Amino acid sequence: MRTSSERQGNLASRSRPILTCAVLFMFCVVIVLSYVIESTSASANASGESAQDFSKFRHDTQQHTRMPCLVCHVRSSNSPAPKLPGHIPCASCHSAEFAKGNSSPICAICHTATDVKRFPPLRSFNAVFDHSRHARQTNCATCHKPTNRGVGLSIPSRAAGHTTCFQCHQPQTIVGDKNIGSCSTCHKPGTVSRTSESSVAFKRNFSHAEHSRKGLSCSDCHTIRPGARRGSQVTAPQPAMHLAPSGIKSCAACHNDRRAFGDDNFANCRRCHEGNRFKF
Known part of the structure; x- marks a missing residue:
């Protein structure tokens, strides 16, 4: 008859292979998941980069909205005409596009084939x-x-x-x-x-x-x-005189026959009323 210690030893020896297999299985699952996540992330990043239109500038992108205005728009003088920021602010983030030279669509934001564009009007x-x-x-x-x-x-x-x-x-x-x-x-x-x-x-x-x-x-x-x-x-003030409502500031507040000619003074109606739209 087996003792209690012998039975426990046999149980432990049978459990080791199962535990080892479970650990190996979990390790494999972690490796596979890491690969899938990394591949998905890389694919998403590549898709995002390829979908981005570098030929147009937008202030409302996630990257641009968190940047202070003075990073790109530096006022070196008190001129009322704003100036384009130049290459340095753009190249600091978009070095990959600038590395392409003139073939990059990012150049079209500020440049024509022969000149620099004027600063765009206020839109956004x-x-x-x-x-x-x-x-x-x-x-x-x-x-x-x-x-x-x-x-x-x-x-x-x-x-x-x-x-x-x-x-x-x-x-x-x-x-x-x-x-x-x-x-x-x-x-x-x-x-x-x-x-x-x-x-x-x-x-x-x-x-x-x-x-x-x-x-x-x-x-x-x-x-x-x-x-x-x-x-x-x-x-x-409400532009009304003869039928101006009380309690509302209107022309009648001053044109009261005391401070200025008023409601009952019809000596010269054309002081207020003139043009083709005026009718008696």
């Missing part, structure tokens, strides 16, 4: 602006200039926007710990939109220049609304 970025922050530092006339013989006022945009903003936002202007001369100060990814310079009041014989000559300032008629979206940050 919008412009942000906060009147409430600027009103503490400057006045309206710094940015808004008379247009249409003084009837309206300009809203800086395109190259004129840079010319206006660069009066204060110079290349190395630091406020706090932020460089306010960088692209990201004003431009954020999004759809380009521009605020209209027209107004209903301009069609009713209103003139900023005429009111300015009477001693009125912007704040007499307009109020800044902090935090409002662009296009709604500055209020404007």
